[in-house]
Amino acid sequence: MTRHIDRERQAGDSREGGRRKSIAVGLVDDHPAMILGMSAVINTFPGMRVVGAASTVEALLAGSGKFDVVLLDLQLADGSTPRTNVERLTDAGAAHQTRVVAFTSGENARLVREAAHAGVSGMIRKSESPERIMRAIEATTRGETIATPDWATALLEDTAFVDAHLTRRESEVLARYASGQTAEQVAKALFVSRDTVLDHLRRIRGRYAAVGRQAPTKIDLHMRAAEDGLV
Incomplete structure (x- = not known):
């Protein structure tokens, strides 16, 4: 499933009243209801717009959208891994400084750890309130890491984690x-x-x-x- 939002509406939002350009959000999730629901929620946030959504990273990147933030489901039906998907999204969006956030139910700590080591900017649970999701997206565009308790727990459980031994x-x-x-x-x-x-x-x-x-x-x-x- 792939859906791209009207670019002219996005541009109009960014020009109207001299406001700054909207935060361009991408969604990757293989549940159509989740994509439709999250698109509707995010598009109600001032200064944000979903400009592309798809069931796979490949399908999302096949469109012409440029993303500030991509919310990435970590367990997709195409069998792709979080590391591969994060690397493809960040490489493809390097010029635009696209940031990737793990968007997950949080039940699989191994996938969260893999995403963390691949370079995601943090994690948002799908069950979070709209307000928390909005704040997380805004924080991500400022270069902040979204370090939730689930995120910290998953990393602490990583037996391969190596201490850097800082002074x-x-x-x-x-x-x-x-x-x-x-x-x-x-x-x-x-x-x-x-x-x-x-x-x-x-x-x-x-x-x-x-x-x-x-x-x-x-x-x-x-x-x-x-x-x-x-x-």
């Missing part, structure tokens, strides 16, 4: 930086120079890379900090 100072720097502070703000709070903070961040990235938990961007660092309970 106390590195943990403090990461906690502040991942919480949204700039390098300058972290430096001021810790009474050190900005260059010292940047040196710490380089070492932190190196420690995570050494254990296979790469963190090249600030979003990745936020995810690593959330996984380690620092934010």
Whole structure:
């Protein structure tokens, strides 16, 4: 099933009254009722519009839509894996900085862990209230990680999880930086120079890379900090 929303209506929403462009949302779910229901809900949110929906990632990407956020069901009937789907969505939307959120019932922790390690921006339960879903989508577009209790529990149960062994100072720097502070703000709070903070961040990235938990961007660092309970 594939459905694309009227682009002219989206453009009109973004121009009307000088408002900013709507957040373009994509949905991947193989239950038609879920797609229809979530599309109706999201399209009632001010500043948001579902611009594409499909039962598979392949079908979604076959359309011409550009997405700010894609809500991805982790267990699809086509047999695809969360890792493959996340990588395809992020690669295809790299120029547009598409962010992927696991949209799930949460009953399969293994799938949640696989999605986390593939680089999703967090997890939303399908049973959440419309208001929580709206706030989660907005937060995702700001580069925040949606770290729910289900998300944290799934990661804590990962027996293959490897500790990066950060020092106390590195943990403090990461906690502040991942919480949204700039390098300058972290430096001021810790009474050190900005260059010292940047040196710490380089070492932190190196420690995570050494254990296979790469963190090249600030979003990745936020995810690593959330996984380690620092934010």
